[in-house]
Amino acid sequence: MLFLQNPPTFLFFTGKGGVGKTSLSCASAIHLARQGKKILLVSTDPASNVGQVFSQEIGNKITAISTVAGLSALEIDPQQAAQQYRERIVGPVRGALPDDVVKGIEEQLSGACTTEIAAFDEFTALLTDATLIADYDHIIFDTAPTGHTIRLLQLPGAWSGFIEKNPEGASCLGPLAGLEKQRQRYAEAVKALSDPERTRLILVARAQKTTLDEVARTHEELAAIGLSRQNLVINGVLPESEAVHDALAAAIHRREQAAIANMPAVLRDLPLDQLPLKAFNLVGVEALSSLFSDRDEAAPVVVDAPAKPVGLPPLLMLVDEIAATGHGLIMMMGKGGVGKTTLAAAVAVALAERGLPVHLTTSDPAAHLTDTLAGSLDHLEVSRIDPQAETERYRQHVLVTKGKDLDAEGRAMLEEDLRSPCTEEIAVFQAFSRIIREAGKKFVVMDTAPTGHTLLLLDATGAYHREVTRHITDSHVHYTTPMMQLQDAARTKVMIVTLAETTPVLEAANLQEDLRRAGIEPWAWLINNSLSAAPTASPLLKQRAAFELTQIEAVRTRYAKRVALVPMQAEEPIGIEPLLALVEPRNGLGLGSAKPRKVAL
Structure with missing residues (x-):
């Protein structure tokens, strides 16, 4: 596997849902641990199932995986992290400020970017903790921060000052106010992410046009802000040996190979690994251990299944x-x-x-x-x-109305705020x-x-x-919400x-x-x-x-x-x-x- 050759300290897996980031990150962690390395596996996925994969409870504290020597794991719940983060900012002023002011602060911290930044806040500690890094050979993350989050953290201006002057104008800069005192730590985290000697980004896709197109967009966005050391893994590819059996297998193989052959040009220069589709679900250490093998050692004996489950309508x-x-x-x-x-x-x-x-x-x-x-x-x-x-x-519309009186630094902050997922939604x-x-x-x-x-x-x-x-x-x-209709x-x-x-x-x-x-x-x-x-x-x-x-x-x-x-x-x-x-x-x-x-x- 090219993406596991001479791995740096930090490995980040990124890709759309369902491509196999969690399976790949878990299998990589097992693979490296069995080489005698000390590994920390960190999940920041909102739908994290690392605990289910290893069949043990993990949670938000570093936990040794009982079935793999040298491997520990940590699950960061982004929603819980966001709630704790909000409370860190709001708690000290609750009771000291009028209720409407406190409510306004809470509103500033109610968007999606708070969750992103709170999760980044959690694993920034891992990226910048020299003692922790010294304890492990590699730290593996099953998700990566978005380009927007990293750009927010790179903004040169004073986050809290901008918010004080524009209390009603920023949705994603609000969360940054709680980070002002840790600006140096965040600068170090962003520096670690963009250092090819310390960080490798693994783009994970399936052999499908839509997922390859999305990975290409991610590649360009993150490369533009300095995350240049990237690998591509195409997961779950149907082996050619299966294509001879019937029209369905042949069509799937043909479709996948066409998607790979016609992948976006920006991906073609990246180191590429292809992993074959397995006959079994990647749950448990035994199954994960065979992910990088060409054989299906972990597959049980094939049983004849009904052509269609009984009782399910079209x-x-x-x-x-x-x-x-x-x-x-x-x-x-x-x-x-x-x-x-x-x-x-x-x-x-x-x-x-x-x-x-x-x-x-x-x-x-x-x-x-x-x-x-x-x-x-x-x-x-x-x-x-x-x-x-x-x-x-x-x-x-917002730049013309809210941004008309801002100086250059303030306008730069507002413009990045308006690049957020919250704004799009x-x-x-x-x-x-x-x-x-x-x-x-x-x-x-x-x-x-x-x-x-x-x-x-x-x-x-x-x-x-x-x-x-x-x-x-x-x-x-006049504005209304369609929540009642939903x-x-x-x-x-x-x-x-x-x-x-x-x-x-x-x-x-x-x-x-x-x-x-x-x-x-x-x-x-x-x-x-x-x-x-x-x-x-x-x-x-x-x-x-x-x-x-x-x-x-x-x-x-x-x-x-x-x-x-x-x-x-x-x-x-x-x-x-x-x-x-x-x-x-x-x-x-x-x-x-x-x-x-x-x-x-």
């Missing part, structure tokens, strides 16, 4: 139930890479085929919905909330709010951003009034999309709990890209299909009120007919097409 059954309501909001939610965009398009097309008016829209930053839906259909309107365009429009959410009003007269089908962004988007609904009023000076401007099961159907794999199901269950805390009850679960619903002769795919059954049963019995199974497709579902085939598949390979029934209006 997506058609849910579409029929939705169609009967005549109109409403349908939201696809789930982690990145599970197929929300494609399934949103499939549901929208199936409803439009029935003669029902449908508006299909996406706020997915990857924006490949228009590629997926290559065609037009009566009764179907397709639009995209362009995050970049909406954000730029919003940024210019506010801007996108304003556009989104306009569109969902249409759901009273037609179907509005939305795919949303990957899990972490989705939760922040929902948080934006709860904090919508606060965030909007921070940047709107005209008291006569909470109304009669008007909104939330469909959680997942894969029949351990981590995606776990993360989808966590998402469901987060939705419920926001007063939103998921209507159904969709298990996408199921191999157990797509008969195959490939031994590896057959084994993967057998392993799906446990997770499918967990979804059916423990998590979902309604569930539909969508089979793995031999070909990309691009165009009207292939999308309809997802709703009512005529065979397990997705090679046929279904013609849904029209319904009377």
Whole structure:
């Protein structure tokens, strides 16, 4: 493995959800520990499951892994860290300042950037603690800070001074006020990150165009701020030896190889490792130890699994139930890479085929919905909330109003504040709010951003009034929050999309709990890209299909009120007919097409 050759002190794994960052970081930690190295594995992933991977409780204190000599682990809960961080700033002034002032400070610290900065605050201690570093040969992180967070920490001006002068104008600079006294430590942390002798960044992707495109954007953003030592790992590649068994295996192999061959040019000069798809789930030390092997030593004996789990309907059954309501909001939610965009398009097309008016829209930053839906259909309107365009429009408005009297240093701070994920979500959410009003007269089908962004988007609904009023000076401007519509099961159907794999199901269950805390009850679960619903002769795919059954049963019995199974497709579902085939598949390979029934209006 090139990414593990002559490793520096710090290894950071980064990539979108579902590509295998946690598995790779855990396997790397085991690999290095078994070479006699002392390793600390640190997770800052909001959906961290390192504890589940090693089958022991870890938590936020350094804990020795009982099954691997020389390996210790630490889980940093970003939400808990953010809460503790907020209290460190607000606690000393609570009771000493008027309640409305304290509430204003809390509002400054309610955004997504507080969570990012709080997590960075936690592992900055690890990056700058000379004693701790001396105790370990390597410290491995299963996530990496975003370019925005690092740029914030590099701002030359006085964070607290800017906030004192602009108390209503900064969402991401507010959290920085609590860091002022530790500025030197943060400078050291950023320096360590950008030092190629001390830090290596491992970009993790799957052999899919969307994940490779996203990794390319991450590469360019982090390289631009000095994180130049980067490796690329493409994980879970179907071996060529499996492609000979049937049309499904051949199609998957062909699709993956095309994605690798056509990866963005900026990635081609990076050291590249490809890891083969394994026939088993990467949970437990034995399974993780074999990740870097070409053989599947940890795989149990293949058992013949049913071609399709008993009792699970196709997506058609849910579409029929939705169609009967005549109109409403349908939201696809789930982690990145599970197929929300494609399934949103499939549901929208199936409803439009029935003669029902449908508006299909996406706020997915990857924006490949228009590629997926290559065609037009009566009764179907397709639009995209362009995050970049909406954000730029919003940024210019704030700069013209709030930034007009700032000096150069203050304006630089405001401009970086406006580059934050919070800003994008506010801007996108304003556009989104306009569109969902249409759901009273037609179907509005939305795919949303990957899990972490989705939760922040929902948080934006709860904090919508606060965030909007921070940047709107005209008291006569009318604004509303759509939270009540999202909470109304009669008007909104939330469909959680997942894969029949351990981590995606776990993360989808966590998402469901987060939705419920926001007063939103998921209507159904969709298990996408199921191999157990797509008969195959490939031994590896057959084994993967057998392993799906446990997770499918967990979804059916423990998590979902309604569930539909969508089979793995031999070909990309691009165009009207292939999308309809997802709703009512005529065979397990997705090679046929279904013609849904029209319904009377």
